[in-house]
Amino acid sequence: MRTIEERLQEHKQASDRMQAPPELESRLRNALDRVPNKKKKNEAVLWFGLSAAALVLIIGTYQYPALTYYGNKMFNMELNASSFSEAAEEGYGQVVNKSTTLEDGTVITVERVIADDNAFTMHYSIDRPSGSVYSSGSFRYNVGNIQGFMTNSSTIGGGGNSSGDERQYEGVYSFEPISPFSRTLTVTFNEWLENGERVSYPISFKFDASKAMKSLVKEKISQSVSVDSGVMYFESITASPSSTLIKGHIRIDEKEKHWFFGKTQLYVNGMEMNPTRTQVQFNKTTGLSDFELRFDALPTDVISSIELLVKESSGYYKIPESISLASPSDQSIKVGNEKLWIRSVSKTDTGYDVVVASKQFTILDKDNIFAEALGSQIPVSSISSGRPWDLGNGNVLWERTYSFNTSDRPETLHLNGYHYMKTYNKRVTIPIE
Incomplete structure (x- = not known):
């Protein structure tokens, strides 16, 4: 198994090698010189083509990070950490360091964000002013959605720990994936005051989609399991550095009035993965119930087998x-x-x-x-x-x-x-x- 240092070095070397050939400019110029002059009836087509090219150039310039993200996916430039925490410790992702100060002097800082196909994860800290400390009863902050262009991502989960002197809290929040076309993101921290009033503190920061981490495994499953009350369809698996996500849907018998999702286990190389979240939601468009099963990130990038086990379900x-x-x-x-x-x-x-x-x-x-x-x-x-x-x-x-x-x-x-x-x-x- 490759170490994180080896994979980071490979990614850097691959990025350094991505440059235009030295003879490209002369070849393009010679090709243009050989193009014969067109008649006036083709001028409209020419102007349309130039306008379209200009539009593509403008979009490409503005959305270069997003195009880089998709380009990396198309050219299979994979970079994966064996665990999300390992990637964060290695400094992978994007440094933000944007802060806001509350009325009582408390400082909330968005320190780093890491994006991948399964989640957008934010590292943040809350520093209490001098003379005040944290306690479980005084913790009164929460986080709203991440918002941006084509993005309104809700939270998946979060957690954290207080420092030894209880003056600082370091936390992590995971959100639904964001659009790679977002250039500016805004996260809103909420504080609940003693009188029950909620005060909001938005923090906006630039987002570089080119720093997004790619998935180790992204496969269609297209298999089903029949149970007494219907059929469970497993559609896809996406194993990113932050988590492993199984998507599917359930087709329940019309006469069925009770459905229990039960327990489905994931095994990678024969080892059971730890489940972190199970979500079932009715889809109004299809009339079916969609489900998502989240597990820990894969422990290795050397995969010999992946298997699902429907342990129990509705009967x-x-x-x-x-x-x-x-x-x-x-x-x-x-x-x-x-x-x-x-x-x-x-x-x-x-x-x-x-x-x-x-x-x-x-x-x-x-x-x-x-x-x-x-x-x-x-x-x-x-x-x-x-x-x-x-x-x-x-x-x-x-x-x-x-x-x-x-x-x-x-x-x-x-x-x-x-x-x-x-x-x-x-x-x-x-x-x-």
Whole structure:
């Protein structure tokens, strides 16, 4: 595996070698001298061509960093750190050092930014004035979106630490990727005052897209995994120096009312990667649910295998079951692959309430549940939302109240099935080119 120093040196050498051939000017001049004079009817075309060339020149001059960014991608000039923190320690990215001073003398400084395909990461510091220190209770600052040309990137996450004397806080915030055509970016820090008022402090700085870091792996996956309630489609993987991002979408059966994303693991060279974020969002355009799975950055640039493991996801257990309500207790009842607890059966003003507990993602199918009393079937009239039941041993179950309008005490509870978190262990191998 190459070290970060070796990769930085390779990038510098490659950049130094990127220059026009010495004979290019004379070759172009000779070619122009050989062009015959055109007739007047071609003058309009000539003027149009010159205008277009001038426009391209203006755009190219203004957006040179962005064009350099895309040029590096097209010519495969890859530069990757084995970890984001390593890249920052090596001074990679763009130095900013822009500050703003709050009314009480606190100084907020944007120190460095690093951009890649998966995120825009900002290193910043907050220095308290002399005589005041930090405490967890006095921390009252947050960060808004990064804004610029074609850019309005929301935060992904952040964190940091206070110095030993608690006068300085050093933090890192990650944002959604920004447009490489942004020349000036603005980040807004917010301070919440003791009276509840929010004061905003924008910091603007120039952005050089040519310093963006490129991705180690950027591949289409185009594979799917079927589960009980639908299909999970894995579309792409992008492994940048800051993180590894898996994108896809879910096609859920129309009749399905419950969906649990579950757990999908990423393995690189047989080693499990640490997950950092799972996001599922409904797409109004497609009518599907898009998902993003974020993991830590790849630990090496020598990749022999990449594999996804759909460990668990939404499942449905369908089989008629009858559960006795004669003796409610805190003892579990095995129903299929899961356990249920009949905690109580109590009389109410309108009938009877049956309290049933289960794991958090085990939900009885309410469309096919009823109680039986003296030979009569009584449909459920209402179901409460789930509430935690702390067992006191580190485990927490969830209970719901099922209400039945009947004057007779229910004897049995009938259900047709339940939704739960099912183990699949289905693998998706990602080809590496």
